[in-house]
Amino acid sequence: MSEKIPVTVLTGYLGAGKTTLLNRILSEPHGKKFAVIVNEFGEIGIDNELVVGADEEVFEMNNGCVCCTVRGDLIRIIDGLLKRRGRFDGILVETTGLADPAPVAQTFFMDDNVGDKTALDAVVTVADAKWLKDRLKDAPEAKNQIAFADVILLNKTDLVTPEELREVELRIRAINPFARVHRTERCAVPLEWVLGQGAFDLERILAIEPEFLDSDLHTHDEEVQSIALSSEPPLDPDKFFPWIQELVAKEGPKILRSKGILSFKNDPQRFVFQGVHMVLDGDHQRTWKPGEKRESRLVFIGRDLDEAALRKGFAACAA
Template sequence: MAAGKVPCTVVTGFLGSGKTTLINHILTGEHGKKIAVIEVGVDDALVLDTKEEIFEMNNGCICCTVRGDLIRILTKLLKRKNRFDHILIETTGLADPAPVAQTFFVDDDLKHSLRLDSILTVVDAKHILLHLDEEKPDDVAFADRVLLNKIDLVTEEEKREVVRRIKAINRTTKVIECQQARVELDRILGLQSFDLEQILAMDPAFLKDHHHHEHEHEHEHGHGHEHEHKDDDCAQCAAGDPDHSHHHGHSHKHDSRVSSVGIECEGALDMQRLNEWLSTLLQEKGADIYRSKGILNIAGSDDKYVFHGVHMMLQFGSSAEGLGKPWQPGQPRFNRVVFIGKDLNRQELNDGFRSCMADANGSGSNGAA
């Protein structure tokens, strides 16, 4: 984590999910943290009825409303940098979280002072499936954490189905259950999800196709403990195979067009081919690729490369820059990548990525990423 940078979390979610309730808990609760909350895409439904652009709360938190330029209000807040520990950026209503996240990639001044910590999506356990069936799963696709609110309104079977659908869209996200949007802040803040070093810890389990429709994933609860459980999760569906029909004991009429594709393979990649393939992929499909991340083994180098991206914006790093350790002698080398997006073609992505492999003797171009 970059020293001195203020962490920022983007909070998104469907209308009525409990996002506003969560924000109000943060703005009024005695949690001991000084947090600035920025509302983006404000319409008539403000969290606080105030005409002030920056409003300080009794618990030391700050509420801001943005009717114009997010970069301007962030710059203004930085002048009060020693006054708070974290920034929450709430995308109000139907605002798209992607432009907010991309702000941290493109503005040089902000990159020196702020860091994007994670994207949190709040969903209503009772009604989330309706939103997903209406082809509005983007918020789930972007999420590093999904706050599954109002779990008291659904049965255990309904809850399992909700988690299954969330995981079919975004297999890398973690689900935190809660009621009335109450959750310990340490479970949703300070995650460092966009730090490149975190990608080195990426769990390979979700990349693998599991026989008999078994897929294991971590499932967190908002009341202070976590456990693992298995749910019926079809790898082909999660990978975006539109021709695959599935029967898990009961019928699902709607499977989202948004899904995750994971690829893992051994061998070394040719850097030039990889750059060309990624550039072409993002030019042609970048609008539909919401999130991407990966660990890479590059031919001719002992450095371990990592990347993550939001749409067309990619950030690369390597062990040469202090991100983890280089490949060790005798250590198995691998490539592990994930794409989350809409209408993904697993076969095309898999074939395209594997076309970037260096030939058997390791020859190939090794230009900078």
């Protein structure tokens, strides 16, 4: 009936500045009302009648896949909030500093009621410019949050030197070259850099920027890496879909995020898809424009990915 309610997920390791960002979103005069799902009451300094405490209950789906997890508490809370859907324009979900963003994101794809009525807009990760490097060494959660992000606020930039800042940014880029990174102090950013991103909207998967793919400007992270694949020859859908489905079924736990823009043989439309672990969402997006380079591009961000096998498998999908 009406438009889907956008949901923004705020993640970030302990002390990075999530609550500062949340309070900023709630207090700025943008005329929008938000329902807020927080992990701890009392942190929010703004009066808001629609603040709900979450329990962070991660449920495995009963389908044999260990990475198919959803946040049971979010499903319950959003069901409740939807009974007052005229009262707010968007939902903000704040996760704990130690939370894995995947079950939160998967909830929006795996629960049909939540997925019908709300849409995940973006995962926004707040990172501490001074301490992120250390956390990436000792906290796998911090690495997941960077790998998963659509938008990263590199916060507390006033506490580091320009050299340190550049170094930490390179570390972020090594893990996740596709997120939009904004340098901030006290999370001071225009809110349009955080809200209304449409990061999970298939219509908005416009480009996968080639400069990230080839350049050596980044040092590779030893554990979490991104792999970009491209193919000029058009793909055979009867080869590609079985390959990608088997890949995510087998390697899903290692693949944090995936995105693709695909050109199929004898198909005038471009096909776009994106995924979280083994959950894939894809559709025809629009007709290829005259003169547009019909190239297929595919990106995986994950842990211990087998790059050679991915390249070989993808190459075999050519028509």
